[in-house]
Every structure is written in C-alpha cells, then in structure tokens.
Amino acid sequence: MTVRPLLLIRPDGNERDAIALDRFGLASTIDPWLEVRAADDSAPAHRMTGFLQSSGAQVILLITSPRTWQHWAQQVGVAALENAAVGAVDRGMRVFCTGPATRDSLPAKLAGVAQMAPNAAELARLVNGRELPRITGDPDNAGLPPVALIPGSTIARKELPEALERAGWHVLRSAIYQTHPVARRPDSAELLASGAFS
Structure with a gap:
C-alpha cells in the first residue's frame, strides 16, 4: 500500500x-x-510597551507564540521593548509562555525567568486550577485586580483571556501580528x- x-x-x-x-x-x-506579518496598526504594541514601563508585581506577561516577540520588537524597537520588559521583571512582573519554542524566542532575561506550559489551553487550566496564584502586590495597588498582558495575533483564541478573567485577572490584549492566506x-x-x- x-x-x-x-x-x-x-x-x-x-x-x-x-x-x-x-x-x-x-x-x-x-x-x-498562510503568511504572518506585523499588525497594520502599531498603536496597540506601543501602548502595551508603555504599560510595561510602569509594571511590577501586579502584572504578568503571557506570550503564547514564538511569533509574538519578533513582531512586537519590529513595531516598537528591539531595545525599547527589551528594556521595558526587563525593567518590569526587575520590579516583580512574572512571565509565562507556551512551549520551548516560544520561550526561546524571548530575550535571555525573560526566557530565564519564564514559567512554561505546553500550550495556551493548559495554561488556562493552570489558572482555573489555582496553580497560578493571584498576585497581591504592593500596598499602592491594594484592592486592584492583578493585570495579565497578552500580546498576540489578531485572530488569537479567547480561551486563555476568558479563563484569566474568570479567575479575577484584568486582561489587556494587544494585536501584535496578523495571519492571512x-x-x-x-x-x-x-x-x-x-x-x-x-
């Protein structure tokens, strides 16, 4: 046969x-x-980078594709993005990613601290299973919900942000890249x- x-x-x-x-x-x-390219509108990428510049322990960053970081850096500049993200990590922000290919796409400082799940669905299960604890953070942010930053595709699936919202996170999503036939x-x-x- x-x-x-x-x-x-x-x-x-x-x-x-x-x-x-x-x-x-x-x-x-x-x-x-299919082809993948940076989103036509770079404003969301710039807004999320600006948010990183003041982020700390009340924030987590979730990268679910190895395509995300390169397109984000393409839109805002490699040094600007890395400096913003590393500064946020130094202030207590935690980084999560899906799979080794995604982790390996990150700058060394982020890759070194990133906690990894095999895929976005499993990361959502970790959230619902309370294995990803809420961050109570510093007193200046007392009473505010923790924030989850999810840069990704214009057609990204909704399971992960919806699971985070059910767990009490305030989710900020940004369309960083787009996929087309x-x-x-x-x-x-x-x-x-x-x-x-x-």
Whole structure:
C-alpha cells in the first residue's frame, strides 16, 4: 500500500515537522497557505510597551507564540521593548509562555525567568486550577485586580483571556501580528483536491 505524503501548510515551522515525520517514515510536502506579518496598526504594541514601563508585581506577561516577540520588537524597537520588559521583571512582573519554542524566542532575561506550559489551553487550566496564584502586590495597588498582558495575533483564541478573567485577572490584549492566506492560490491546492495528499 502506498502512503500519500502529508501536506504541511503553516506559515513557518514546517521544516521541523517534516523532519519529525520523516523519522516515522512519513513523507511530507511543504507549501505554506498562510503568511504572518506585523499588525497594520502599531498603536496597540506601543501602548502595551508603555504599560510595561510602569509594571511590577501586579502584572504578568503571557506570550503564547514564538511569533509574538519578533513582531512586537519590529513595531516598537528591539531595545525599547527589551528594556521595558526587563525593567518590569526587575520590579516583580512574572512571565509565562507556551512551549520551548516560544520561550526561546524571548530575550535571555525573560526566557530565564519564564514559567512554561505546553500550550495556551493548559495554561488556562493552570489558572482555573489555582496553580497560578493571584498576585497581591504592593500596598499602592491594594484592592486592584492583578493585570495579565497578552500580546498576540489578531485572530488569537479567547480561551486563555476568558479563563484569566474568570479567575479575577484584568486582561489587556494587544494585536501584535496578523495571519492571512497567501496572496496566490497555493500550488498544492489542486493536488490536495485531487487526493494527492494524505
């Protein structure tokens, strides 16, 4: 029996999957159907960076994609973003991320302190399971809810922010990057329609 190849269509990261599939004897073809770029409006990225500049122990930063940091830095400047984030960490802000690829996309200071969950859904379960405690913080912020900063995609799923809100966090989301279909019809589309791929 002939096994048809798998079609890998993500905007990036397909090579890693192709290597893993090859180890199991599964052939694959890479043809991205999506592209990722910085959001057209950079104002949300600048606002969140400004918020970081005064953040401390009442705030957590959640990065759920390895694409986030590079697009955020592209919009506000690498040094400006890193200085704001490192300063916030020095003042007690905690950093959370999903998976080693996301952690490795962060500057060394953030990657070194980031607490990791395998994916956003599991991070949401940690929140609901009270394993991610509320931060009571300094007396100047007594009575205010802790703040969760979630920079991400314009089409990011809502499970994580909704879980945080249920747990009592004030959630600030910012659209940092956007995902779109590629401008041209992918060459693999006709082959997929004809059954050439598994």
